[in-house]
Amino acid sequence: xxxxxxxxxxxxxxxxxxxxxxxxxxxxxxxxxxxxxxxxxxxxxxxxxxxxxxxxxxxxxxxxxxxxxxxxxxxxxxxxxxxxxxxxxxxxxxxxxxxxxxxxxxxxxxxxxxxxxxxxxxxxxxxxxxxxxxxxxxxxxxxxxxxxxxxxxxxxxxxxxxxxxxxxxx
Numbered sequence: 183x184x185x186x187x188x189x190x191x192x193x194x195x196x197x198x199x200x201x202x203x204x205x206x207x208x209x210x211x212x213x214x215x216x217x218x219x220x221x222x223x224x225x226x227x228x229x230x231x232x233x234x235x236x237x238x239x240x241x242x243x244x245x246x247x248x249x250x251x252x253x254x255x256x257x258x259x260x261x262x263x264x265x266x267x268x269x270x271x272x273x274x275x276x277x278x279x280x281x282x283x284x285x286x287x288x289x290x291x292x293x294x295x296x297x298x299x300x301x302x303x304x305x306x307x308x309x310x311x312x313x314x315x316x317x318x319x320x321x322x323x324x325x326x327x328x329x330x331x332x333x334x335x336x337x338x339x340x341x342x343x344x345x346x347x348x349x350x351x352x
């Protein structure tokens with residue numbers, strides 16, 4: 183199996199933060215955030231893509247992006263969007279391409295983090311905490327299919343980084 187690290191989890195679970203910290207500790211790895219890559223190639227934010235086209239259109243872009251980044255060389259740190267692991271094809275590709283780490287966070291912590299970021303599509307409704315709870319309930323089953331689950335409510339960033347690096351090397 184290629185020596186790749188894949189980060190999955192809910193929006194605001196820490197994928198971007200942990201990905202950035204991992205890339206500092208592993209300078210020979212390439213950090214790829216699939217949502218950022220999609221935004222860059224489309225010239226639109228994820229929210230704009232949802233509004234202008236549709237969620238289905240975005241999921242197609244997401245699938246194509248994951249297929250592209252999961253080809254070729256190893257030594258990649260890949261952070262995927264919160265819903266990408268729902269797609270069985272994405273899941274199979276990612277699990278084959280590297281070790282998948284589910285960054286699990288408590289609902290209240292996720293909500294607290296999300297409430298500070300008005301750019302997130304989740305906040306564009308009347309009850310964002312309930313939407314978040316519904317998403318977590320729906321996605322948890324697939325997130326648990328990751329190779330490792332890391333409870334970010336009980337581990338600090340350094341412990342998370344150490345765990346991922348140790349697991350990736352074994």
